[in-house]
Structure formats: C-alpha cells, structure tokens
Amino acid sequence: MMHDEVVSRLRQVLTEGEIAPGARIPERELCASFAISRTPLREALKVLAAEGLVVLLPNRGSRAAKLTQKDVKELFEVCEALEATAGELACPRISDEQLREIAELQANMVEHYRAQDLSSYYRCNRLIHEAIVRAADNAVLAGFYESIAARIRRARFITPMSPEHWALAIQEHEGILNALQRRDARGLAHILRTHLRRKREEVVRAGFAEGE
Amino acid sequence: MMHDEVVSRLRQVLTEGEIAPGARIPERELCASFAISRTPLREALKVLAAEGLVVLLPNRGSRAAKLTQKDVKELFEVCEALEATAGELACPRISDEQLREIAELQANMVEHYRAQDLSSYYRCNRLIHEAIVRAADNAVLAGFYESIAARIRRARFITPMSPEHWALAIQEHEGILNALQRRDARGLAHILRTHLRRKREEVVRAGFAEGE
DNA sequence: TCGAGCAGTTTTGCATTCAAATTGCTTCCC
DNA sequence: GGGAAGCAATTTGAATGCAAAACTGCTCGA
Numbered sequence: 001m002m003h004d005e006v007v008s009r010l011r012q013v014l015t016e017g018e019i020a021p022g023a024r025i026p027e028r029e030l031c032a033s034f035a036i037s038r039t040p041l042r043e044a045l046k047v048l049a050a051e052g053l054v055v056l057l058p059n060r061g062s063r064a065a066k067l068t069q070k071d072v073k074e075l076f077e078v079c080e081a082l083e084a085t086a087g088e089l090a091c092p093r094i095s096d097e098q099l100r101e102i103a104e105l106q107a108n109m110v111e112h113y114r115a116q117d118l119s120s121y122y123r124c125n126r127l128i129h130e131a132i133v134r135a136a137d138n139a140v141l142a143g144f145y146e147s148i149a150a151r152i153r154r155a156r157f158i159t160p161m162s163p164e165h166w167a168l169a170i171q172e173h174e175g176i177l178n179a180l181q182r183r184d185a186r187g188l189a190h191i192l193r194t195h196l197r198r199k200r201e202e203v204v205r206a207g208f209a210e211g212e
Numbered sequence: 213m214m215h216d217e218v219v220s221r222l223r224q225v226l227t228e229g230e231i232a233p234g235a236r237i238p239e240r241e242l243c244a245s246f247a248i249s250r251t252p253l254r255e256a257l258k259v260l261a262a263e264g265l266v267v268l269l270p271n272r273g274s275r276a277a278k279l280t281q282k283d284v285k286e287l288f289e290v291c292e293a294l295e296a297t298a299g300e301l302a303c304p305r306i307s308d309e310q311l312r313e314i315a316e317l318q319a320n321m322v323e324h325y326r327a328q329d330l331s332s333y334y335r336c337n338r339l340i341h342e343a344i345v346r347a348a349d350n351a352v353l354a355g356f357y358e359s360i361a362a363r364i365r366r367a368r369f370i371t372p373m374s375p376e377h378w379a380l381a382i383q384e385h386e387g388i389l390n391a392l393q394r395r396d397a398r399g400l401a402h403i404l405r406t407h408l409r410r411k412r413e414e415v416v417r418a419g420f421a422e423g424e
Numbered sequence: 425t426c427g428a429g430c431a432g433t434t435t436t437g438c439a440t441t442c443a444a445a446t447t448g449c450t451t452c453c454c
Numbered sequence: 455g456g457g458a459a460g461c462a463a464t465t466t467g468a469a470t471g472c473a474a475a476a477c478t479g480c481t482c483g484a
Contacts, residue, residue, distance in 0.1 A: 074352040081297040140286040
C-alpha cells in the first residue's frame with residue numbers, strides 16, 4: 001500500500017469511522033487491519049497530526065483530536081474565507097459541464113430533502129461544496145478545504161438540523177446555484193458566507209464541542 | 213530532538229537554507245547533520261510533502277519542490293484570501309500592545325528602507341505580516357498562513373524589487389497600519405489584498421517560477 | 425479498607441536491518 | 455566506435471529489534 005493511501009484510509013477511519021474523538025488510536029490494530037508495519041502507519045499519523053486530526057502525546061501515543069469550541073470557531077472562520085474565495089474564483093472558471101453536474105447534484109439533494117433522507121442529503125451537500133471548490137481550479141485551496149472539511153465533518157454532520165434550518169439551507173443552495181449560473185462572483189461569495197455562518201451558529205448552539 | 217523540531221529545522225533548510233528547489237534532498241547528510249536516524253527524518257519529509265514543500269518520487273527519493281507559474285498563482289490567490297481574513301479578524305481583536313509592536317516594526321522597516329537595507333527590510337516586513345496574522349487569534353489561519361508563506365518565501369524575497377514598487381509598498385504599509393489603528397476591517401482587508409496582488413504581479417512578471 | 429510503592433508487562437520512539445528498486449559502470453556484441 | 459545488456463553498488467521503503475518510558479496489577483502497611 002502506498003503512503004498516500006495509508007494517509008487517506010487513516011483519515012477516513014478518523015472522520016467517518018469507528019475511532020471517536022479523544023479516543024486512543026490503536027497502532028497495533030491498525031497495522032494489522034491495513035496489513036502494514038508500524039513505520040508507515042506512524043508516518044501517516046505524523047501527517048495527520050500536522051493537519052490537526054490527530055494529537056500526539058509524547059511517549060503516550062496518539063489520539064483522535066477533539067474539537068474545542070475555539071477550534072470550531074476557528075475552523076468555521078477559515079472555512080468561510082476559503083469557500084467564499086472558491087466561489088469567487090469558480091465563477092469565471094467553471095465549465096458548463098461542471099455547472100450541469102452541480103445542478104444535477106442540487107436536484108438530487110432536493111429529492112433527498114423531500115424524502116427527509118438526511119444522510120443522502122449530506123452526501124449531496126458535501127459533493128456540491130466540493131464541486132464548487134474543484135471548479136475554482138486551485139489545488140492549494142482545495143487541499144486546505146479538504147483538511148478543514150475533514151476536521152469539522154463530524155461536528156457539521158452530527159449536529160441535528162431543525163426543519164426550519166433545513167428548509168433555509170435548501171433555499172440558500174438554490175441561491176448558490178443561481179449565482180453560479182449567473183457567474184455572480186460577489187453574490188456567490190456572499191451567499192456562501194451566509195450559508196456557512198448559519199451552519200456554524202447551529203453547530204455552536206448545539207454546543208457541539210467534544211471536550212477539553 | 214523532538215519530532216516538531218525536526219520538521220521545523222527541515223523546513224528552514226528548505227526555505228532559507230542551502231537546498232535549492234528541485235534539488236535532491238540528501239537523506240544521509242541531513243541525518244548526520246541533525247544527529248538522528250532515517251526514521252524520524254523520513255517522518256518529517258512526509259509531513260513537509262503533505263505541506264507541498266517536498267515532492268516524493270516513489271523509489272527515487274525526495275526533492276525540494278519547485279514552484280511552477282500555476283503554483284505561484286494559486287499560492288498568492290489563497291494567501292490573499294488568508295491575509296485579508298486575518299486583517300478583518302485582527303481589527304476587532306488586536307490589543308494595544310500588539311498595535312504598538314506593529315507600529316514599531318513599521319518604523320524600523322521605514323528605517324531599513326531609507327538605508328536601502330533590503331534584507332532587514334524583508335525581515336521587518338515578514339514580522340509585520342506575521343504579527344497581523346497573530347493578532348487575528350486564529351490558530352488554523354496562522355497554520356495555513358505559515359505553510360503558504362514558507363512555500364512562496366523564496367519567490368517573494370528573491371524577486372528583485374523596483375524602486376517604484378518599493379516606495380509603493382512602504383506607502384501601502386502605512387495604509388495598513390493606519391487601517392489597523394482605526395480598526396477599519398474592510399479597509400484593511402482591501403489594502404492587504406491590493407498589497408499582495410501587487411507583489412504577486414511583480415513576482416509573476418519577474419518570471420519567477422523555478423521550473424517544470 | 426484504602427493508598428503508596430514496586431515488579432512485570434506493554435507501549436512508544438528510534439535505530440538498525442533487510443529486501444526491492446534504481447543507478448551507474450563495465451563489458452560485450454554488432 | 456556506439457549502443458545495449460548485465461552486474462555491482464547505492465538508495466529507498468518498510469519490517470524488525472531494542473532501550474526507555476508509561477501503565478497495570480499486586481503487595482504491604484497504616
């Protein structure tokens with residue numbers, strides 16, 4: 001298995017998998033499950049520690065990072081800036097093909113909303129935001145976005161969504177698609193900021209901070 | 213030597229030291245010079261590869277990353293967004309002490325400008341920008357900024373500066389300090405963007421892209 | 425009964441080792 | 455003489471080994 005593959009599998013385990021924030025990361029088990037030795041696993045742990053997903057306690061192993069309230073605030077602040085920038089850059093750069101793809105995702109997402117299928121809704125939502133970032137055609141931006149998104153994913157997707165907020169989010173997403181289609185960079189940036197700020201308030205209000 | 217220390221020493225070697233972009237990274241030598249074995253060095257290399265400072269060629273070792281024109285463009289785009297955000301966040305958060313510190317750095321910088329001491333000027337310049345980012349009091353933002361700054365440092369500081377540009381930069385810096393003192397978030401963000409965009413144009417015009 | 429102290433075990437971090445891949449040199453053939 | 459083939463030496467990537475630190479569970483004393 002290649003180095004990058006270890007990193008992304010480990011990232012997946014941490015963000016979507018079984019290891020809860022704050023929990024000890026079982027080196028030996030993961031080595032067995034990935035069928036690698038400790039050396040490459042530990043290399044991946046250092047990379048994810050630099051990303052903020054893992055905390056390394058000297059001589060006491062590594063743990064899945066917990067988000068404090070301050071972390072949530074900081075991550076959302078930066079995420080807001082990155083998404084707004086992505087939107088601004090995407091407007092002049094997005095291809096018709098990419099626009100169509102997003103429109104389709106949007107339609108699917110609305111379907112899932114109608115069916116009240118939260119997890120499919122979230123999947124579409126995530127794909128739309130990622131597609132916008134991809135349309136910005138900036139690898140550095142995309143890398144930072146991915147790193148931030150990985151860290152807030154749990155908070156973002158575990159926070160329960162009120163019916164009102166959900167309806168509003170759908171509405172905002174229509175605005176997002178609309179602005180993209182009109183290539184209205186400023187408008188899009190503004191909606192994306194609002195959209196994310198609302199989500200952030202919801203997450204903060206839910207008191208979602210895993211500790212410390 | 214601690215893990216983080218290895219990473220930062222290696223980063224320093226790559227950004228300020230002797231290893232030129234595109235050059236092979238001499239694992240053995242660095243091990244000797246840091247007095248560590250290959251394992252911790254390689255861990256640091258993976259971390260810096262994730263940051264973009266190092267490229268890993270499978271089975272063919274690692275090299276100091278070269279900046280392409282596209283890299284420069286992407287890095288400046290994101291840096292602009294981050295600095296503008298830092299400025300906006302710093303305005304309501306900056307302490308009088310921090311303001312005083314920046315004002316002093318600014319005065320020093322002007323001195324160095326008068327003396328046409330480029331390297332001291334650059335040092336002050338860097339410290340001012342770092343101080344603004346610090347005043348934003350956002351560790352995630354600061355981390356990203358550091359990572360980007362490390363990658364463009366060479367391009368930024370090697371590009372020759374015309375007298376006109378230098379004078380303009382000084383002027384802009386006065387605007388920056390002024391906006392900070394007036395806590396004018398929007399104004400500061402705007403100046404920072406302009407300031408950076410000008411620098412970017414200079415760097416791009418100088419054709420500074422190291423290859424590929 | 426509870427806590428301090430200690431021995432055994434586990435875990436961590438790093439050095440070393442080992443196999444596979446790459447590089448460069450030599451040789452051989454045309 | 456030029457170029458390809460083959461072999462040795464180096465380098466890489468990962469597994470293993472080892473010393474030091476931390477944890478566990480036990481004993482002993484109050």
